[in-house]
Structure formats: C-alpha cells, structure tokens
Amino acid sequence: MIKGNFIDNLPKVYGIYTGGFLAFIIIMSIGEQMGMTAKVIGICFVAFTVAIYAIIGYLSRTAQADAYYVAGRQVPTVFNGMATAADWMSGASFVAMAGGIYFKGYGYMALLVGWTGGYVLVASLLAPYLRKFGCYTVPDFIGTRYGGNLTRFLAVVVLTVASFTYVTAQINATGTIASVALDIPFQYAVYVGLISILLCSMLGGMRGVTWTQVAQYIVLIVAYLLPVFWISNKMGAGFFPHFMLADEVSRIAELEAQFGFVKNSAENLKEVPKGLAGITKAHSAVNATPWAFISLALAMMMGTASLPHVMMRYFTTPSVKAARKSVGWSLFFIFLLYSSAPMLATLSKLSLIDPSLPTGIIGKSISEVQAIDWYQNWNSANLMFVSDFNGNGTLELNEFFMGGKAVVLATPEIAGLPYVISGLVAAGGMAAAMSTADGLILAIANAISHDVYYKIIDPKAETAKRLIVARVLLVVIGFAGATIAAMEIQGILGSVIWAFDFAMSGLFFPLVLGVWWKRANKEGAVAGMALGLISGAGYLIWVRNGGSGFLGITQLTFGIFGSAVSLVAMVVVSLITSAPSAATQRMVDEVRVPAGKSILGKQH
C-alpha cells in the first residue's frame, strides 16, 4: 500500500490513521447500540489508542544518536507543528482548562493568552537561532555558547527542576484517566500510565516521540472538538459554536444577574467535598485587575519560551526556515483547542443553570436533581454535589458544586450524548497527558545523558553506550515521577504553572541574551541561571509560608521576580567581567545567519 520513503508518505500514513480512528469510533457507537456496556467501551478506547502508540514507538526504534536525540532533523513543518501541539497541550489543557474558565472566567483566561502569546517569543527570539546552532538539547546550546561545564550543568539543573515539576502532574493525569477507564485503583493505574508513556519513547527516543505525538494530536483534537460541535448543535446554540455563542454568553450574564452570587457561610462550605467549587464569578465580565491578568499572562509567555521540551521540538526540523514556520503551525494547532475551551465552558454552564432548558437544574427541587442519573454517577465519582443550604427545597446557584474536570468529562453525558463520546474523551485526555509526559521525560533524560554523562563525565563514550544510558535514565526518571505522582501531593494545574515559573526564572534570559547580546559571557550566564532559580524558588517558599509578597507577585507568578533577578545579575556580572573571546563572538554572528553549516556537527 505504501511505497518509498516514510517521510514522503506522511500525509497518506496519517490520513489512513485518521480514517481508521474515525471508523473505530463508528464501530464503537454501533457496539453501543447493540448493547456494549459503558465500561467495555471505555476500556476499548484507551486500550486501542495506547496499543497504536506502542506500535508506532516500536516501529520508530533507532540506534543512531541524531535520530534518537533530534529525530534525524527531517520532520516536516506541519507535522512538527502537530507534534509540538500534542507535546504542549497537557492533561491540564485537555481536562482542566475548560473547567478553570467555567469557574474563574476572565482572571483564568490570562492563561489562554499567555500559553499562546509565548509562541511569538519562541518564533522571533529563539527557535530559529537554536535550530541553526545544531544542538541536541537546550543545555547543549548554553554549554557551547557560554563555554565551560558549569554553565552546562546549571542549565541541566534548571531544566530538571522545571520539567520534573511538570511531569509528575502529567503522570498523575494519565493515572487518573487509566484508573477511571480501566476501573483499577489509582496507585496501580499510575504505573499503567507510565508503561504506556515509556512504550512510546524507550526505543525510538525523539523519533518515536515525534511520530506518536502526531498520532496523539489527531486523537486529542477529534476528542475535544467533536463533543463541542455536537453539544452546540444539540442545544440549538449554533452550528459553528465559536462564531455563534454570543446569545448564550449574554444569556449567562442575564441569569447571573437574576440569581446573584450569594456567598456561602464557612459553616455550609464545610459540607462540600474537597476539590469541588460553585459558580462565584461572572462568566464574561472582567473580574480581575489589569495587573493580575497581565502578570499571569506575562509569566506564562516567558515560561513558554524557556521550557526545554517545547524548544527541543524545533531542533527536529530540516532547516531554520522550517523551524520558524513550524512555530506558526504549532500555534495554529494549539489555537484549535484553546479557542474551543471557552465555548465548551459556555455550553456546559448554560445547559446546567438555565431553567428554560431541559438539562437545567437550578430552580428545580433538590430531590428531583438528586434523582437524575448523571447527577448520581458524577456525585459518586466525587465530582458533583448539591445541598439545600437555605432549606427552601429548591436548588439555588450557590448550592450547586462541581469539580473542574467535570466540565470536560461530564458535559457530554449531561447534554445526552451517547456514551461512546465519553470513551472518546477519555482517550483524548490520555493522549494529551501521555504526549506531554513523553516530551518532558525525554527532555530530562536527554539532557542528563547527553550533557552530563557524555559531555562532562565521559566524552569518549560510544554511541551505543550513550543511548543505553539515555534509555536507562528515561526509565529511572519515569519511575521517580510516577512514584511522586502516586503520592498525590499537589493538584494538576498548580504544578504546571510552577513549572513555567521555574523555567523562566533560570533560563529565559540566559537563552535570549545568548543570541541577542554578544557581550553576555560565561560568568554572567552562571550568575543569571543560579541567582534566577534560587531567588524564584526562594520567593515561592516565602509566599507559601505566609509571606506577603510584593508588587502583587503571587505563588503563580513568582517567575517574574526570579527572571528579573536573573536579568540584572546576568547584565551586571557580564559587564564587570571580561568580554567573551573572539571565537565565541564569531559563533554568535554565525548563529544569526540561517545559511551555512550549523555550529555543532551532525554527530557530536
């Protein structure tokens, strides 16, 4: 069926794959009609998709360093964009984002702006130049540009702190979904998730991860968009929700004014299960101060440009030109999901609170709501709760509580969609969390194996030995992440945001100034990375322990403080020490020009 080079056949291969996936959805929905149970459908969806990723991972196995580290630098622009989008959109984006918008409205939507605006910085400040450099990892750039093992090592430290914070959340998310879909306890499900993740990356490294991420993007985007369009049409809200929900948005504002936001007493709130929240903020009105919004968006944008698992995706394109375009495609594919999340939040909220809709529950009697099937399901899953605080027998807006995940997971069922959609959503969430976890674990393992082991400890190591070290590290880091995830220390979203702040504290200015300021030298970079990370982490610990903070910088935006310290330290120390050597300055000149050989050779 397929002849010739794999790369030339990509559109065909993934076209067939997408068709096969859609056919699988249809088969499942026929199965549902014929009496397959919800549980079996859930298992089929997760097992089938994970099996496909594992096959792709196996077919992509390699024994070559440049295939393992940068997928042979031959990933075409559009496909690299899809892989980056999957790499980027985590379990948090897929499962938690619509819920965050549902509960917090405008203040939360700073994340949408931040997580997309950051790509402008990636495209214009960094990605093409790092691609020209020809490095395998982000610390590879820092170590070569500034020189010396200390800079390389510090970059590995910052990368590991940021990525590890992020990855535990992703393994946690795969575990949550696996435990629900396969009906096994969370402590075991975490390891099922981990093994699925390792199947994609163990044998093929970056090459395996690239081609599984493209496959995972297709699953996750179908799983996100199909329900949004279906629900919108079913509710009669509009054929194309993104352009047609203005009436629904203003109807929610009208209902909010009618019901009012009644504040619950602390006494009453004690009854509500942990993790559930009520609707307390306006849906479309501006409910945050400009600085609260802007500081969060800014932290996320600078963090985006510093996160190594994203940056290394642009090392895999065939050229500098392709790297630039590829950033645009990445953001386009991300935009498809991010612009749909607010629409899903709108549809979900209106279908629950509008008394004139058949699905609306506000204004109904409490006992009537408690008798609804879906309410009972999600109540027993600890994601929904109602209580008659004022004793009038009727459900008020402030008496209804829901978990953030329920917006994505439960809305299809509330709107009366067949169960096959819920199975699809589980597969999509799994794909989102797995693809991000793979990118992160690979970023850490590659940095330690390439930069610490090969470049610092044993520069004479042979390729075979280097790749064994890389794979062993992959497994070790994965298990360490899964073990911490199984302890369930923090929520998914909080730790994701911290990862951005850590990355920007230590890496943003050393990376940007490495390209854009020739005078930046080794001493400056060491000071920038070390003081940036230490001051950012210190600020976080201080605020967590009751510190008041300053300038409105919170524990979600501590990277603004860390990166400011990093910038000042880097500039001051660079200027009081001697300028970098002529050879280094020439190297920077060459990085700025797309044509010609890369700084580091094909095999290094």
Place this chain on the structure above:
Amino acid sequence: MSKQEQHWEKSKGLLMVTLAIWFVFSIGIFLFGAEMNEVTGPFGYPLTYWFTCQGSLGIFVILIFWFANRQEKIDEEFGFSERGDD
C-alpha cells in the same frame, strides 16, 4: 557596514515590530480590559472577552506566519537563506 551587519540591523528592526504587535495584544489591551468589555466585539461577544478567547490567540498565529515570511525575505535579500526547500 558589512553585509552581515546590515542583515542583522534589518532582522532587529523586524523583531521590534513583531514584539510591538505582540505587546499590544498580549498586554496593552488588557490594561483597559474593563472599559473595552463594554463594547460589543466581533460575532456579538463582549470585546475583551472575545480577545481572550479568540482575538489575541488568532492574531498571534497570523503574526508568527507574517514574521516568518518577512524574515525569509530579509534572508533572501542578503543571500543568507538556506539552499533547498523544506
């Protein structure tokens, strides 16, 4: 000024324009979030709300493609673009 310096001057100019547009739609407009939200924006959504869920995001996508094309033109002008096609 050498060819390489001229190329870099032009690239820096493009960077400044790109970052200025980025700044307006990621930070600038949200200084006036409350005032802007009184206005009805595209498709009938409140204006600030529309920017946060579609407008700014879409502008970033277009901005990156525009930037990539402009930079390619600059590279070609000075003969610094890569040979071969992607």
